[in-house]
Amino acid sequence: MKRRWTRPPTVQKLFDSAVRLSTQIYVAVSIAVLTIMFASGLGIFFVLQIGEAQRKVNEENVPRMVAAFEVAVRTEALTAVAPRLAAASAEDVGEISAEVAAVLSNFKSAIAEFRQAYEGEIDVTLLRSSEAEIEHNIGQVEKLVSQRTTLREQIDLLRAEFQQTRGKLALYLGAAADNQLFYLKTGYRELGEPPASRARYFNEAEFERYRLLAELSKFAEEMIQQIASGFAIKDEALLSPLVEEFEASLAGAQRVVNLVGAETKELDEVIGKIDRLASLGIGDQSGFSMHGARLRIDRDIQDLLLRNRREGNQLVSGVKQLVASASTASEEAAAFAGNVVLTATWVMFVLNGLSIVGALLLAWLFVERRLVRRLLSVSQSMREMALGDLDVKVQVEGRDEIAEMATALEVFRQHAREHLRLNLVEKMAAQLQEKNQALEEAMQRVREAQDQMVMQQKLAALGELTAGVAHEIKNPMNFILNFAEVSQELLGELLEEIDSGDRDAEKDRRDGKDIDFGLVEEIGSDLTTNMTKIQEHSQRANSVVKGMLAMGRGTGEATATDINSLLDESVRLAFHSARAADQAFMADIQQDLAPETGTLLVKPQDIGRAFINVIGNACMAVDEKRVQLADQRSEDDRYEPTLTVSSRREGEKVRVTIRDNGIGMSQEVMDKMFNPFFTSKPTTKGTGLGMSLTLDIVREHGGTIHVESKAGEFTEIVMELSDYPDDPGGAQAEEQEAP
Amino acid sequence: MNARICVGAWLLTVSAISAAADDGVYPDRVVFGQSAALDGPARALGQNMRLGIRAAFEEANRSGGIAGRRLELISLNDSYEPAEAVINTRALIENHKVFALIGAVGTPPSRAVLPIVNEHQIPYIGPFTGAQFLREAKERFVFNVRASYHQETEMMVERLIADLNVSRIGVLYQDDSFGRAGLRGVVRALKKRELELLASCPYPRNSTIVKKAVLELRAAKPDAVIIVGSYAPAAEFIKWCRHLGFNPVFINISFVGSVALANSLGDWGEGVYVAQVVPFPFATGTPTKVDVVARYNEALLALHESARAGFGSLEGYLVGRLAIHIARRCEVELTRGCFLQEMRKPEPIDLDGFVLKFGEDDNQGSDSVFFTRLTADQQYFPVEVLRRQP
Known part of the structure; x- marks a missing residue:
């Protein structure tokens, strides 16, 4: 025999565990987790790559670009704010200076950051010089602006003064001229005063005066105009010619003033105002010079701003170049990152696809087919079991946890079934018990009833017997009576005879008749016969009574009993009983009793009862047939009801056969004939207990009954009897044999 | 509660x-x-x-x-x-x-x-x-x-022509929109009557430089001079005119500042008319x-x-x-x-x-122009009719 290769135990264990669900699930999850980890790892790897590229960009390129951008922006801001400073009004200048300072510091910090970002990589001296230049310029601008502010304030003051002076001068000069003209024309100077003489006023000097005043007005007007335009001049270059003009006008005015002289108060005022105008126009503190200075400042500021702008542009363009290079580097990094992203995307895509497919497969192959389906099957089984159906076997597939569960469920099912059965059995047993109990009780009742019935039967039998007995006794008694009557009559006759004879003796003569001694003998013989008959019949009656007594002497013990005589008695009783029941009853009872039959140890009452029953039934049967055939058969074919009672001795046993040619029994009836209460007789006629009792009695005696019958023909009942056994009823009841 | x-x-x-x-x-x-x-x-x-x-x-x-x-x-x-x-x-x-x-x-x-x-x-x-x-x-x-000034100057011209039969009218006006408004009013009123302004002369605003105007207007010899100005130059003008013997009917526009004018004119104010747009304010005792x-x-x-x-x-x-x-x-x-x-x-x-009276298109309540005349003792009294100074 070839030895089959078996796996070593550890390997077998491994294989076994491989089938387990837990293992499979762990494996699946592990695979999933590993996949995730792998994907994550991949992702992380890609991300790191991108991160590295980004880092390069962020830490190197971007700061540079940002710094460069910042520098550009701040430079622009600075370049933009400087003109604002230049244009600031007195109230705003403080605010804007602060703003400029802030912008400047931002600018410087941007430069610093830029230098830091490009540490060592490029030559930053260019930046430095530009930065310094710009800063210096801004400082200058600020200084100049503040100077200009002061100047402006001063100029404003001067201007205000100028306006006032101008207004006043106009008034005064106007009034002076007006008055002079009036004076010239009318000679009046003051209202209250009388006019001057015409010569006084209407002369060359006064005309001259008027003209001078007019000229003074003109010069004053010129001066005013010049100062006004001086304040409005934008071009410093135009200032000096204006100043010259002013000087000319002033000179002219002064000349006129000198000529006019300060004769009137008004003129004093005028001159004062003109002086004031002069100071406004001439000298370092004059409006012109201030205005000139202011213009110069403006120009310087503009220069500085321009220079700043140029520097700024240079700076910015230099920075822009650097920015460009940085930005290309950034672009490269970005492109690289883009590539990585693309690759990563594809990889992720593929991974995802695989994962999805894998998951689907898993779901279908594993989860659905191996898990879910079986679980459902098990749960279905459980449901059926819950609903009470325990007969369907639980499907067990595989060798894993679910199989174990199924197996356990199967076991449970079987146990449950058993349990149920046991329960059922128990229940049934209990029921049975109850039924048994009931049955017992019923049986008891039946037994009681049976006993009663038996008693009744016995009583009935007794009744029958009594009837029979009565009949048996009645007969002899009749006879006895008859005979007694006859005897009485005979005696009477005798006596008469005697009497007649006797009387003759006594009397002398009666009838004269002699005693007929022949008659007396006849009568005497008749009497004797009668007496004998009476005696016979009395004995017969006696024996019947004795027999009956013997019958009624209780069921008691088995005694040796002569079967034949018992049979004979039974025949007689049965016959008479039948006769008593039906007067028309006729049957020919043939006794074929073998003398060897002898005795048996039996209970005579019982066996006798049995005999009576059987014979009684036979009688009934033939009578029934007789009645049935009474109409049918003709005289010739007359039915002769016949009973045959025979007995034979067969060793220990005695066979008693009772045959009749009565109506017989169908198979059905034969089957049931020994059933208690089964009878073919009408209810009034039979209890149905006869044969049953008979069977009991025979069985009790250890005997058997055989029945042969043909419906409508005959019935033969064979009883095999033996001595009353030590254990009664031990012999099994035999099945009836079919004829 | x-x-x-x-x-x-x-x-x-x-x-x-x-x-x-x-x-x-x-x-x-x-x-x-x-x-x-x-x-x-x-x-x-x-x-x-x-x-x-x-x-x-x-x-x-x-x-x-x-x-x-x-x-x-x-x-x-x-x-x-x-x-x-x-x-x-x-x-x-x-x-x-x-x-x-x-x-x-x-x-x-x-x-x-x-x-x-x-x-x-x-x-x-x-x-x-x-x-x-x-x-x-x-x-x-x-x-x-x-x-309005137009109404005032219209009234002035009306009265001058109707009461005094004066058609030679000159105007002294302040050299600004106010003065020019008055001047326009007079010209319009005269034009309505198919008359022309004889002469007009401005004076600088916020000053009393009126002597040139005095000379000019005097040279034109109007019978009445309507003054559209404030009290100081008006007073100066009137005084010098009269001082020079030039004595037309002087009518001032209401804006002149009547009491101030009276104070400035003093004696010189006799017979000077001032147009008014409000009733006579002084409680004269006579029931008005x-x-x-x-x-x-x-x-x-x-x-x-x-x-x-x-x-x-x-x-x-x-x-x-x-x-x-x-x-x-x-x-x-x-x-x-x-x-x-x-x-x-x-x-x-x-x-x-x-x-x-106002209305949807009318935002001027009064259309009344009154005339008052000044006396030498700086008192005004209302007049219905102009008359020459005696």
């Missing part, structure tokens, strides 16, 4: 209304604003307007004000300068939050201030000027009391048909014991009375909208005999 409910309800209403009310309207008072010449050469004009308005306000306050509100007046000086007027008006509206502007003085200041009035849609009540541009129907927020003058005098005295009646302050009083009258109509719900609406109603407003 009932009273408390009433008061409570009333307070609620008032506070609710005042919450919704315009600027300058408070539960206890309503505030008006005035920017006028309170200083400088034309200060008499501003001060008189202010006096008159305050007299009217205090008179109303003494009888409980308007729906329980006191009337208050905030006055700022603009020296008859337009720039100042602009600054003041803005301040009054935005800082002082006045309900309405009242009693401004002068044409140039008004012209400068008008855009602000329109911008804020604030009532501009009774400016002391007869300028035409303020009287155009499109000016929805200006309410003039006095007749205009009760408002009596009321005005009472109010003036109640305000200041030593206050003296005058045309300027009467005009101020009338302007104040108008404001009060219209505000009363609006009762508790005093809003600018209501005020403006009420002003436009055509029903005549009778201020104790002085009747004002």
Whole structure:
């Protein structure tokens, strides 16, 4: 025999565990987790790559670009704010200076950051010089602006003064001229005063005066105009010619003033105002010079701003170049990152696809087919079991946890079934018990009833017997009576005879008749016969009574009993009983009793009862047939009801056969004939207990009954009897044999 | 219980209304604003307007004000300068939050201030000027009391021609929009009568440099000279004219500043006419048909014991009375909208005999021009008819 290769135990264990669900699930999850980890790892790897590229960009390129951008922006801001400073009004200048300072510091910090970002990589001296230049310029601008502010304030003051002076001068000069003209024309100077003489006023000097005043007005007007335009001049270059003009006008005015002289108060005022105008126009503190200075400042500021702008542009363009290079580097990094992203995307895509497919497969192959389906099957089984159906076997597939569960469920099912059965059995047993109990009780009742019935039967039998007995006794008694009557009559006759004879003796003569001694003998013989008959019949009656007594002497013990005589008695009783029941009853009872039959140890009452029953039934049967055939058969074919009672001795046993040619029994009836209460007789006629009792009695005696019958023909009942056994009823009841 | 409910309800209403009310309207008072010449050469004009308005306000306050509100007046000086007027008006509206502007003085200041009035849609009540541009129907927020310069000059020309049969007329005018407005009026009036102006001469604004004008106008020999200017140059002019023996009929436009003119002229003022746009303000003792003058005098005295009646302050009083009258109509719900609406109603407003009429297209209440004549002792008396000085 070839030895089959078996796996070593550890390997077998491994294989076994491989089938387990837990293992499979762990494996699946592990695979999933590993996949995730792998994907994550991949992702992380890609991300790191991108991160590295980004880092390069962020830490190197971007700061540079940002710094460069910042520098550009701040430079622009600075370049933009400087003109604002230049244009600031007195109230705003403080605010804007602060703003400029802030912008400047931002600018410087941007430069610093830029230098830091490009540490060592490029030559930053260019930046430095530009930065310094710009800063210096801004400082200058600020200084100049503040100077200009002061100047402006001063100029404003001067201007205000100028306006006032101008207004006043106009008034005064106007009034002076007006008055002079009036004076010239009318000679009046003051209202209250009388006019001057015409010569006084209407002369060359006064005309001259008027003209001078007019000229003074003109010069004053010129001066005013010049100062006004001086304040409005934008071009410093135009200032000096204006100043010259002013000087000319002033000179002219002064000349006129000198000529006019300060004769009137008004003129004093005028001159004062003109002086004031002069100071406004001439000298370092004059409006012109201030205005000139202011213009110069403006120009310087503009220069500085321009220079700043140029520097700024240079700076910015230099920075822009650097920015460009940085930005290309950034672009490269970005492109690289883009590539990585693309690759990563594809990889992720593929991974995802695989994962999805894998998951689907898993779901279908594993989860659905191996898990879910079986679980459902098990749960279905459980449901059926819950609903009470325990007969369907639980499907067990595989060798894993679910199989174990199924197996356990199967076991449970079987146990449950058993349990149920046991329960059922128990229940049934209990029921049975109850039924048994009931049955017992019923049986008891039946037994009681049976006993009663038996008693009744016995009583009935007794009744029958009594009837029979009565009949048996009645007969002899009749006879006895008859005979007694006859005897009485005979005696009477005798006596008469005697009497007649006797009387003759006594009397002398009666009838004269002699005693007929022949008659007396006849009568005497008749009497004797009668007496004998009476005696016979009395004995017969006696024996019947004795027999009956013997019958009624209780069921008691088995005694040796002569079967034949018992049979004979039974025949007689049965016959008479039948006769008593039906007067028309006729049957020919043939006794074929073998003398060897002898005795048996039996209970005579019982066996006798049995005999009576059987014979009684036979009688009934033939009578029934007789009645049935009474109409049918003709005289010739007359039915002769016949009973045959025979007995034979067969060793220990005695066979008693009772045959009749009565109506017989169908198979059905034969089957049931020994059933208690089964009878073919009408209810009034039979209890149905006869044969049953008979069977009991025979069985009790250890005997058997055989029945042969043909419906409508005959019935033969064979009883095999033996001595009353030590254990009664031990012999099994035999099945009836079919004829 | 009932009273408390009433008061409570009333307070609620008032506070609710005042919450919704315009600027300058408070539960206890309503505030008006005035920017006028309170200083400088034309200060008499501003001060008189202010006096008159305050007299009217205090008179109303003494009888409980308007729906329980006191009337208050905030006055700022603009020296008859337009720039100042602009600054003041803005301040009054935005800082002082006045309900309405009242009693401004002068044409140039008004012209400068008008855009602000329109911008804020604030009532501009009774400016002391007869300028035409303020009287155009499109000016929805200006309410003039006095007749216009055109009306005045028309009246002047009418009277001169009708009463004195004078057709040779000259004009002295201030060299600014005011003066030119008057000049235009005279020219128009003459043109209507198919006459021409004989001569005109300006003088510099805010000065008394009038001698040249004296000479020029004297040279033209008009029979009447209409003076469109303020009292100082007008007085100087008249004095020198007369001093030179040049003595036409002098008629001044109402803006001149009558009392100041009288004071400046002194003796020289005899027979000088001044056109007026308000009734004769002095309580002459003779019953006038205009009760408002009596009321005005009472109010003036109640305000200041030593206050003296005058045309300027009467005009101020009338302007104040108008404001009060219209505000009363609006009762508790005093809003600018209501005020403006009420002003436009055509029903005549009778201020104790002085009747004002406004309308949808009419923002000038009075069309009345009166004439007064000055005496040597600086007294005015009303005249119906001009006559030459004897």
